[in-house]
Amino acid sequence: MHFLPPRNAFLLLSTLLQSVRSSPTPSTHVSISVSPKIQFQEVDGFGASQAFQRAEDIFGKYGLPEVNQTLVLNLLYDENIGAGFTILRNGIGSSNTSTSNLMNSIEPYSPGSPTAKPYYIWDHYNSGQFPLAQQAYDRGLQTLYANAWSAPGFMKTNDDENNGGYLCGVTNEPCSTGGWVQAYANYLVQYVQFYEQSGVKVTHLGFLNEPQFAATYAGMLSNGTQAADVIRVLAKTIKEAGFDIKINCCDGIGWDDQESLMAGLQAGPDPAINYLDTVTGHGYDSAPTYPLSTNKKTWLTEWADLTGDYTPVTFYENGGVGEGMTWANHIQVAMRDAGTSAFLYWIGAENSTTNSALINLLGNEVQPSKRFWAFAQFSKFVRPGAHRIEASSSHSNVTVSSFENQNGKIATQLLNQLDVDVEVGVKVTGVGAGVVVHPYLTNNHHDLEAMASLKTGPGGSFNARVPARSMVSFVTSS
Known part of the structure; x- marks a missing residue:
């Protein structure tokens, strides 16, 4: 096992800091200003998915021993031990088989018509996602986002869960079998009901994934108007079922793609956007660098390095797409510039030697x-209910974001993207003298390591050195 959990490194890092402070390495002075009184979006959390049977990887599908299964669960969801992720994105299956990495549907076969009585099946397993949700909730999970990649094939224009196709009955997509919009809404609500009856709460529900992309795997095409058709029916169905659940849409393949759907969601005498809680998008085709055209909360719900290059222990080498610094920057930009309330990677942990997961399970x-530790620098210290607050830097390559938690703790993240150490002078407006500040460091040599604590001086100011090509989170004690 190659992992050593975060530990008290006071003596080691005190020695390191003394060495760094006494070294002749050149440095740059940077001024950081944080203003808690100027607040922006509320944070819902951070997380990932374990869809397409990746949950089974955690539970030993490829030989992971039980002690390491517990370790992975703790790393992902335990706030004290690991990253403390608070959002899990489940895949609602649409397959009538579990071969390969397919996800079983709760309605594997057509009832014959949209109005015929459906035959639902619930196995209390859900491709490993149900027991994972139980374990995650036990460790502090707060949000379970159930998201369908596709309706079952018999509800679609191409009679196939794969290769695109539209939901029968949405605008401009009739089918000889009739309209299946209501039947699809019933199917989604039944999934929620199975979880609820089994003791696990689904908090958010979605019905599309990358609707501009006709993938060879499960997926379904839609424009904004067609998505609106489903939202109105789904909202009514949820209300009639008596569930307290929020609707998400539409998980566009890129931020621009999601923006292109907004007009359809906002159109008409009964705009579907009024029934949504959260607008969701991905980062593949275009990154979340600007706010979407909505006053609803926005989440970045999927993004990953899918190039195949394996960079497990590199925080920074050359700015590669899988490096930790790259992903720390993605998160910071999404939260700061796009105003997102949540940021989810594609897969949390899987048996793989690619960068599609945050944690690789190798036998x-x-x-x-290092991508995992970059996420943890945010998720561990920026908890649900926090608000992003005003923060600025005097140097364009030393970037900053800051959040005030509900308990009053302020977490400020500095990314030093220079190849020299920087001396930072931080001033937190409204914080008095004597407040303890806890710094945590991630770079090529450290994984969320606790550094020697600091204390604020007059006006909430403190000074620190941030190593080259690193990330430091400064967390106040109150």
Whole structure:
């Protein structure tokens, strides 16, 4: 096992800091200003998915021993031990088989018509996602986002869960079998009901994934008007069923793609946007660098390095797409510039030697990537209910974001993207003298390591050195 959990490194890092402070390495002075009184969006959390049977990887599908299964669960969801992720994105299956990595549908076969009585099946397993949700909730999960990639094939224009196709009955997409919009809404609500009856709450529900992309795997095409058709029916169905659940839409393949759907969601005498809680998009075709055209909360619900290059222990080498610094920057930009309330990677942990997961499970080993630790620098200290607050830097390559938690703790993240150490002078307006500040460091040599604590001086100011090509989170004690 290659992993050593975060530990008290006071003596080691005190020695390191003394060495760094006494070294002749050149440095740059940067001024950081944080203003808690100027607040922006509320934070819902951070997380990932374990869809397409990736949950089974955690539970030993490829030989991971039980002790390391617990380790992975703790790394992902335990706030004290690991990253403390608070959002899990489930895949609502649409397959009538579990071969390969397919996800079983709760309605594997057509009832014959949209109005015929459906035959639902519930196995209390859901491709490993149900027991994972139980374990995640036990460790502090707060949000379970159930998201369908596709309706079952018999509800679609192409009679196939794969290769695109539209939901029968949405605008301009009739089918000889009739309109299946209401039947699809019933199907989604039944999924929620199975979870609720089994003791696990689904908090958010979605019905599309990358609707501009006709993938060879499960997926379904839609424009904004067609998505609106489903939202109105789904909202009514949820209300009639008596569930307290929020609707998400539409998980566009890129931020621009999601923006292109907004007009359809906002159109008409009964705009579907009024029934949504959260607008969701991905980062593949275009990154979340600007706010979407909505006053609803926005989440970045999927993004990953899918190039195949394996960079498990590199925080920074050359700015590669899988490096930790790259993903720390993605998160910071999404939260700061796009105003997102949540940020989810594609897969949390899987048996793989690619960058599609934050944690690689290699046989019986657990190997957190530097991407994982970059996420943890945010998720561990920026908890649900926090608000982003005003923060600025005097240097364009030393970037900053800051959040005030409900308990009053302020978490400020500095990314030093220079190849020299920087001396930072931080001033937190409204914080008095004597407040303890806890710094945590991630770079090529450290994984969320606790550094020697600091204390604020007059006016809430403190000074620190941030190593080259690193990330430091400064967390106040109150």
